[in-house]
Amino acid sequence: MxxxxxxxxxxxxxxxxxxxxxxxxxxxxxxxxxxxxxxxxxxxxxxxxxxxxxxxxxxxxxxxxxxxxxxxxxxxxxxxxxxxxxxQPGPSDQPHVDFSSRISVFAKRACQLGEPSELEDFSTGAPPISQFPIKLWRRHLAKHALRNSELLQPSQDSFGLRALRDAIAGYLGRAQGIACSGEQISIHSGGHPTLEFIVKLLIDPGDRVVVEDPGNAGSRRIFSAHQAELIPVPVDSDGIDVEKLFAIKDDVKLLFISPSHQQPTGAVLSPSRRDALLNWANERDVIIIENHYDSEFRYTSRPMPALFGSNNQRVIYMSTFWKVLGPVVRNGFTVLPKDLLPVAKSVRQVAERDALSLIEQHAMADFIEDGDLERTIKRNKTVYLERRNVLIAALGDRLSRHVYFSKEAAGLHQYIRFDDYKTQTEIMELARAAALPLIPIDSYYLNPRISNEYVVPFAQMTPREINDSVQSFTQGFFS
Incomplete structure (x- = not known):
């Protein structure tokens, strides 16, 4: 041939x-x-x-x-x-299947929500890979990859490796003042799976859920996919407007809130509002989902104590390590009230069981127990604080009469609001030309609107890059 x-x-x-x-x-x-x-x-x-x-x-x-x-x-x-x-059978060899009549109600609802926007994430402002402690993480992974196979048998507990859960409980006690045990902690593969698990545990179609407005767009998508009815409540510089909560007449099952660093405004719930919110939840028998968003990085004060520490029977606490160890490690977890544990374990048996490799869970447990997590947070705080300060100073020096900054110094993004000197279209054109990562927060509102409000994810930019971008942006601002 x-x-x-x-x-x-x-x-x-x-x-x-x-x-x-x-x-x-x-x-x-x-x-x-x-x-x-x-x-x-x-x-x-x-x-x-x-x-x-x-x-x-x-x-x-x-x-x-x-x-x-x-x-x-x-x-x-x-x-x-x-x-x-x-x-290989061709298209004509197989009968056509109309999947549109076969998909679940949940899938149909998810399709109706359309494509997610770039903001529909629990983490506006990704951490730079340069700040990830790759050598430390490799060492912990290698240690457990070489372990005797008998020591790496699958966990019989659907909540995840007990050693990791105990390590997280210890860390939460030190960092957030949360008194809990590893028994109450469930490990997940990220922020979205963590909330998805909680929603499967508690939400039925038609249940009413209060959300912050503006607030996390990704969480709203999850609630909506499960056919919850969303009730938006405004947020100001002191957090969610609790008076508006008391004005709600309908029965409410859940409140989803980020009290220690609100997304996207960065607001911290004031002490008086914290007390009033817990009183409202007790009076109305509402379960609170506390999203610990982005608040490991508080630059001018200690981390705010968690709501869970004030009411550990009504509050479900959720968080991830993504802002510290992303994009490599995305572990999420939730801390559950003790009375909810039996039902939660049953749900976990059929929802996202064994979501993380056992080696990764062992490595993360050691990473926390050896103090590497807290040392990484402390080291990165210095880096991110410098970048935030450069951004605030550069914008403030040049645009002080036209821009407002959120007062809270925390997180990996900065909330800003411009006056009407320039339209949003003009501002976005200037930002793109200057390579300034300015993101409008219109879609953070339950009913999207043009508000001239933005977030600036600054963590991945060097101080020099921030200065250069802001200088270019402000030159065009007044031209």
């Missing part, structure tokens, strides 16, 4: 042996090669193509493992698989 032409390109990302294997599969699918055809020896083909013999050997071994080639008793490699093209 005359062998089919083969073209390999060393400049392509795919290695040569994979390109060669792909060429064989294409030849089978197009009929150039058929079952029983003899293919060249590895030595002959390597000479013909001008590649190493090992390249051809690797390609042949891959094709043998995929049942495209086989080796005969005489040592000659021959095609083993039937014609791939004829074996």
């Amino acid at each position: 005359q062998f089919f032409p083969i073209k390999l390109n060393s400049e392509l990302p795919a290695p040569l042996y994979r390109q060669l294997a792909d060429a064989f599969r294409d030849a089978v699918s197009t009929g150039l090669l058929k079952q029983g055809d003899i293919v060249p020896t590895t030595r002959k083909l390597s000479e013909t193509l001008g590649v190493s013999r090992q390249t051809v050997i690797s390609a042949y071994e891959l094709l043998v493992s995929q049942n495209v080639l086989q080796t005969s008793s005489s040592g000659t490699t021959v095609l083993a698989a039937p014609d791939i093209k004829s074996a």
Whole structure:
């Protein structure tokens, strides 16, 4: 037989042996090669193509493992698989399935919500990879990857590895004043899965949920997908307006709130409002989901005590390590009231069980117990505080009469509001030209609107980059 032409390109990302294997599969699918055809020896083909013999050997071994080639008793490699093209049924060979009539109510509701915006995340402002302690993390992973297999047996507890849960409980006691045990903690694969678990645990279609407005867009999507009725309550510089809570006449099942660093405004719930909010929840029998958003990084004061510490029977606390260890580690967790544990364990048996690898859970437990988590937070605070201060100073010096900053110094993004000197369209054009990461918060409102309010994720920019971008932005602002 005359062998089919083969073209390999060393400049392509795919290695040569994979390109060669792909060429064989294409030849089978197009009929150039058929079952029983003899293919060249590895030595002959390597000479013909001008590649190493090992390249051809690797390609042949891959094709043998995929049942495209086989080796005969005489040592000659021959095609083993039937014609791939004829074996693959075409569109006309299979009956059409109308999945639109088969999908669940939940899936239909999720489709109705449309595509998420860039803001529909629990984490506006990703941490820079340069601040991730990669050497420390590798050391902890390597330690447990080499452990005796008996020590890495799957956990029988659906809430996750007990050693990690105990380590988190200790950390929460030191950092947030939360008195809890590892028994109350459930480990998840991120912020969204954590909230999804809580919603599955508590929400039925039609249940009313109070949310901050503006507030986290991703959480609203989860509640809406489960057909909850959302009740927006305004937020100001002291957090959620508690008087508006008392004005709600309908029964409410849940309140979702970020009291220690509100997203996106950065507001901290004032002490008087904290007390009033807990009184309202007790009077109305409302469960509170406390989203500990972004508040590891408080720059001018100690972290605010959690609501869970004031009422550990009515508050469900949730958080992640993403802002400290992202994008590599996205572990999320929730702290549950003790009376809810039996039901929660049953739900966890069928929802996101074994979401994280056991090695990663062991590594994270050691990372916390050895003090690496708190040292990383302390070190990164210095870096992020400098970047925030540069941003505030650069904008304030040049635009003091036209811009308002949130008063709270915390988190990895800064909330700002411009006056009407420029329209939002004009401001966004200037920001794009200046490479200033300015994000409008319109979609943070339950009913999106143009408000000339923005967040600036500053963590990934160096002080010099911030200065240069702000200088370029402000020059255009007054032109």
